[in-house]
Every structure is written in structure tokens, then in C-alpha cells.
Amino acid sequence: MVRKIxxxxxxxGMFTLAACNTVAGAGxxxxxxxxxxxxxxxQSK
Incomplete structure (x- = not known):
């Protein structure tokens, strides 16, 4: 049970880190x- 948790x-955590990197890149x-x-x-002024 502990192993599953x-x-x-x-x-x-891995998905959270991947999402942060993606959002930072998009920003x-x-x-x-x-x-x-x-x-x-x-320049066009």
C-alpha cells in the first residue's frame, strides 16, 4: 500500500515538473x- 502511494x-511530481517547464517555455x-x-x-513610427 505504501509503495503505491x-x-x-x-x-x-514528474507531471507537475513537466507542466511547469512547458508553461515557462510558452511564457x-x-x-x-x-x-x-x-x-x-x-521602428514604424
Missing amino acids: VTAGLLA KDVSSVGHATTKAAD
């Missing part, structure tokens, strides 16, 4: 698009 906890991508848009808008 530990296994479930480890799996949940960086959105940020870079925002910076590029701002740069393009400033």
Missing part, C-alpha cells in the same frame, strides 16, 4: 513575440 506521488515564447511586436511598432 509513493509511486503515485512520484508520478504526480518565454509569448514574451519574445511581444518584444518583437513592440520593436516593429517603434
Whole structure:
């Protein structure tokens, strides 16, 4: 029983870490698009 609980906890932790990395990567991508848009808008003035 304890082994099942530990296994479930480890799996949940792995999925949580994977999700955090994915969200962080997506945030960086959105940020870079925002910076590029701002740069393009400033150049077109």
C-alpha cells in the first residue's frame, strides 16, 4: 500500500515538473513575440 502511494506521488511530481517547464517555455515564447511586436511598432513610427 505504501509503495503505491509513493509511486503515485512520484508520478504526480514528474507531471507537475513537466507542466511547469512547458508553461515557462510558452511564457518565454509569448514574451519574445511581444518584444518583437513592440520593436516593429517603434521602428514604424
